[in-house]
Every structure is written in structure tokens, then in C-alpha cells.
Amino acid sequence: MAQRDHAPLPTPADFTPEQRAEEIALVRAAEEEARELLIHKQPGPALRTYFATVPRMAMACGEDSVEVATSWHGMAEGLICAEGKLPVAKDALREAFRIRHTLGKGSRLDAAMTRELYGMFHELMGDGQAAKEVRMLGAAKSEMRCGFYECPGGLFSSAQLKRCSGCGCIFYCSVECQKKSWPHHKQCCLIVKASLAAKSSA
Ligand SMILES: [Zn+2]
Numbered sequence: 001m002a003q004r005d006h007a008p009l010p011t012p013a014d015f016t017p018e019q020r021a022e023e024i025a026l027v028r029a030a031e032e033e034a035r036e037l038l039i040h041k042q043p044g045p046a047l048r049t050y051f052a053t054v055p056r057m058a059m060a061c062g063e064d065s066v067e068v069a070t071s072w073h074g075m076a077e078g079l080i081c082a083e084g085k086l087p088v089a090k091d092a093l094r095e096a097f098r099i100r101h102t103l104g105k106g107s108r109l110d111a112a113m114t115r116e117l118y119g120m121f122h123e124l125m126g127d128g129q130a131a132k133e134v135r136m137l138g139a140a141k142s143e144m145r146c147g148f149y150e151c152p153g154g155l156f157s158s159a160q161l162k163r164c165s166g167c168g169c170i171f172y173c174s175v176e177c178q179k180k181s182w183p184h185h186k187q188c189c190l191i192v193k194a195s196l197a198a199k200s201s202a
């Protein structure tokens with residue numbers, strides 16, 4: 001059987017700085033559109049876009065680059081906020097976490113944002129213990145995020161944050177942030193509380 005000739009895929013070394021900058025801008029524009037699709041509850045087309053943009057970013061910048069981590073994080077964030085497609089969100093989160101937290105690439109704030117998003121994911125899955133554990137990874141470094149995802153504050157030490165008294169797996173910098181987060185957290189809080197109660201009575 002005749003072998004099909006495939007052109008080798010480009011690698012970051014094949015891009016000039018100008019070409020790379022242009023590719024990053026194009027990918028980010030496409031990801032903006034995917035984000036809009038998620039907001040309008042069209043996860044299918046949004047996912048198809050992300051599955052095209054992430055490899056493009058990896059070709060231009062490298063698999064372990066901060067740019068790719070931003071793509072993975074954005075994809076996970078969009079999916080989690082749209083509250084669907086959670087298994088796919090997990091894959092995206094794992095990659096963002098690997099690059100930002102494990103490899104320590106990019107800013108400490110970005111790493112903390114990804115840990116917090118991972119916490120939100122575990123909450124949605126009803127796994128309060130895992131949510132707490134991933135959030136606490138930042139505690140040793142005093143690099144935790146407030147559990148209100150849009151909190152304007154930056155990085156916090158665990159002493160600066162207060163635990164949710166309902167589930168104990170999410171941390172807030174202020175009563176205001178806790179109140180703002182409650183409409184989103186409420187359902188998770190009840191699920192986590194119920195699962196903790198079930199575990200302790202088992
Ligand atoms: Zn806050």
C-alpha cells in the first residue's frame with residue numbers, strides 16, 4: 001500500500017517572532033469566538049474551535065508554553081462556567097495545571113487562578129475533599145485565590161481567607177465576596193455538605 005506523504009508539522013523553531021505573534025493573535029481571536037459560543041450555550045461548535053486552536057498554539061509556542069496554558073485554562077473556564085462538558089474540562093484543566101503549577105511557568109497569579117478553577121471543578125463533581133486539597137496547594141506559598149472567581153484581590157495567605165462554614169472546601173477574602181459567590185456556590189455547597197455527611201455516617 002502506498003504511503004501517504006505528510007508534510008511534517010511545524011514546530012516553534014519554524015516561526016519567526018513576527019509569525020508567532022501573528023499566530024497567537026489569530027488563535028486568541030478564534031478563542032474569543034469560542035467563548036461567545038459557550039456563553040450562548042453552543043458547546044459543540046465551541047469545542048471544535050478549541051480542539052483546533054490549542055494544537056495551533058502548541059505548534060507556534062510549544063506544548064509546555066504559557067500561551068498553551070492560557071488556551072487550556074480559557075477552555076476549562078468557559079466549559080465550567082457553561083456547566084457542561086465536564087470530562088473535557090478536566091482534561092483542559094489538567095494541562096493548564098501541569099504547565100502553570102507543576103512546571104511553574106508563567107505568573108504566580110495565573111497558577112493560583114488555575115488551582116482555584118480546579119477547585120471549582122471538583123466542587124461541581126461533588127468532591128469537596130479534592131476541591132479543598134487543590135486550593136490548599138497554594139497555602140504553603142501564601143498564594144491562594146479567593147473563592148469568588150472574579151475577586152479583584154490578588155494572592156492571599158490562608159490566614160487572610162475564611163472557609164465556607166457550610167462545606168469547608170472554599171475560602172473567601174471577605175463577606176462581600178462570599179455573598180457574590182453564593183448564587184454559584186450554593187448548589188455545590190449543598191452537594192459537598194451532603195457527601196461529607198454521607199461519608200462521616202458510613
Ligand atoms: Zn475576594
Ligand SMILES: [Zn+2]
Nearest residue numbers: 164166167189
Ligand atoms: Zn460552601
